[in-house]
Amino acid sequence: MYAGPVQDLIDELGRLPGVGPKSAQRIAFHLLKLPKEEAVRLARAVIEMKERVALCARCFNVAEGQECGICTDPRREHRVLCVVEEPRDVVAVEKTHEFRGRYHVLQGAISPIEGIGPDQLKVRELLARLEPEQISEVILCTNPNIEGEATAMYLARLLAPLGLRVTRIASGLPVGGDLEYADELTLGRALEGRREVGA
Amino acid sequence: MGLYRERGIVLRTIKLGEADRIVTLVTEGHGKLRAVAKGVRRTKSRFGARVEPLSHVALLCYEGRSLDTITQADALEHFRAVREDLGRLSRGLCLLEVVDSVVQEGDDDPRLYQMLLGALRALSAGEVPLLVPAFFWKLLAQQGFRPSLDACATCGAAGAEALEAFDPGEGGVLCRSCRRGTRITPDAVALLRRILGGDLVGVLAEGASPAGAELEHLATRAIEHHLERRLRAPGLLDPVLSLRREGATAPARGRGS
Ligand SMILES: [Zn+2]
Ligand SMILES: [Zn+2]
Numbered sequence: 001m002y003a004g005p006v007q008d009l010i011d012e013l014g015r016l017p018g019v020g021p022k023s024a025q026r027i028a029f030h031l032l033k034l035p036k037e038e039a040v041r042l043a044r045a046v047i048e049m050k051e052r053v054a055l056c057a058r059c060f061n062v063a064e065g066q067e068c069g070i071c072t073d074p075r076r077e078h079r080v081l082c083v084v085e086e087p088r089d090v091v092a093v094e095k096t097h098e099f100r101g102r103y104h105v106l107q108g109a110i111s112p113i114e115g116i117g118p119d120q121l122k123v124r125e126l127l128a129r130l131e132p133e134q135i136s137e138v139i140l141c142t143n144p145n146i147e148g149e150a151t152a153m154y155l156a157r158l159l160a161p162l163g164l165r166v167t168r169i170a171s172g173l174p175v176g177g178d179l180e181y182a183d184e185l186t187l188g189r190a191l192e193g194r195r196e197v198g199a
Numbered sequence: 200m201g202l203y204r205e206r207g208i209v210l211r212t213i214k215l216g217e218a219d220r221i222v223t224l225v226t227e228g229h230g231k232l233r234a235v236a237k238g239v240r241r242t243k244s245r246f247g248a249r250v251e252p253l254s255h256v257a258l259l260c261y262e263g264r265s266l267d268t269i270t271q272a273d274a275l276e277h278f279r280a281v282r283e284d285l286g287r288l289s290r291g292l293c294l295l296e297v298v299d300s301v302v303q304e305g306d307d308d309p310r311l312y313q314m315l316l317g318a319l320r321a322l323s324a325g326e327v328p329l330l331v332p333a334f335f336w337k338l339l340a341q342q343g344f345r346p347s348l349d350a351c352a353t354c355g356a357a358g359a360e361a362l363e364a365f366d367p368g369e370g371g372v373l374c375r376s377c378r379r380g381t382r383i384t385p386d387a388v389a390l391l392r393r394i395l396g397g398d399l400v401g402v403l404a405e406g407a408s409p410a411g412a413e414l415e416h417l418a419t420r421a422i423e424h425h426l427e428r429r430l431r432a433p434g435l436l437d438p439v440l441s442l443r444r445e446g447a448t449a450p451a452r453g454r455g456s
Binding site for chain 1: 210251253438
């Protein structure tokens with residue numbers, strides 16, 4: 001245990017994802033040694049972000065203001081929704097430049113073993129968008145792990161009676177990855193989703 | 200430091216630090232085991248996808264002071280048929296949750312591994328309507344909770360016909376005059392007797408029945424009674440049940456356009 005303010009900071013840092021007590025201590029002492037203006041810059045960045053950035057009221061992506069830049073962009077195709085788990089997945093899909101529709105960020109994935117159900121995610125909010133926005137296609141772009149697959153199958157079942165097109169991204173091999181390093185499940189699915197090559 | 204080989208089924212994983220995971224498994228030789236898988240969350244990790252819940256894996260581990268470390272994992276079975284069907288996945292995850300919450304770490308009864316592996320293989324091979332209730336009751340029996348079925352758990356009155364209620368706190372079925380807890384039908388008592396009395400194969404070959412549904416409900420209540428909390432997985436992947444929990448209605452409306 002350390003003197004008041006240092007221990008307070010260690011406790012706060014220790015609450016961050018992926019930061020254990022040892023790392024929290026290391027970061028705290030690093031900040032202690034930092035010139036004051038650098039530490040203040042970090043503190044300001046946190047405050048600034050919390051004051052200016054929130055979740056988009058429509059898609060739950062990060063947004064400056066009421067709605068995010070994608071939702072307010074008139075050039076985006078508005079009848080196609082790409083459903084992702086986290087805002088960072090929006091960034092990943094945007095980098096492909098392949099998708100011109102809009103997003104819906106679930107803020108997580110269903111995990112029955114951890115007790116995370118559709119109620120804790122933005123599933124109701126997704127359903128509420130479909131009719132007013134006249135959504136015709138939903139692309140399920142959740143992670144290719146068990147929680148992501150469970151979430152995609154759940155949503156596919158939930159959306160099935162609503163008469164819109166529901167697709168799931170193909171789970172293939174990572175480009176630049178080594179076939180030898182691919183796990184068997186991914187490899188099996190990639191083989192299943194193979195295309196004709198040549199004419 | 201001892202190096203050892205193991206086979207196991209992954210029950211759950213939790214994030215540890217930046218790139219590692221703590222993996223909970225049911226193994227052949229070490230029973231329920233927790234071990235650290237290093238670097239599995241990096242995209243280039245060779246065995247990241249193999250140490251996911253529901254995977255049957257062959258492991259190379261070394262003993263650590265508090266937790267053992269998994270250094271290598273090879274997939275033995277993925278149970279794809281379970282993963283890729285919502286209903287089966289939901290049941291598979293129920294089995295994992297129940298094993299994870301009921302079995303204590305260090306319980307090295309080799310039957311646990313055999314039971315779970317057998318159950319997942321059966322689920323993978325086809326529809327087995329009575330799998331979940333049979334598994335739940337077998338697990339309760341393995342854990343030492345084997346309900347009395349031939350005589351009233353309170354007064355000892357014999358005669359299977361007279362047994363009318365089930366109370367997990369009393370440890371079994373109760374006669375008419377002692378009854379409390381949940382009502383149990385003679386069909387369910389008969390089915391439970393077969394599950395615990397050596398006719399498991401016969402039971403698993405049967406179709407869905409009201410007695411089966413009743414036993415699944417009672418087993419869930421019994422497990423929750425012992426855990427002193429609700430199970431999470433049952434119903435969570437059901438599109439109707441899951442969103443109804445907070446009183447909202449599932450979208451039954453059709454789209455007019
Ligand atoms: Zn938005
Ligand atoms: Zn009695």
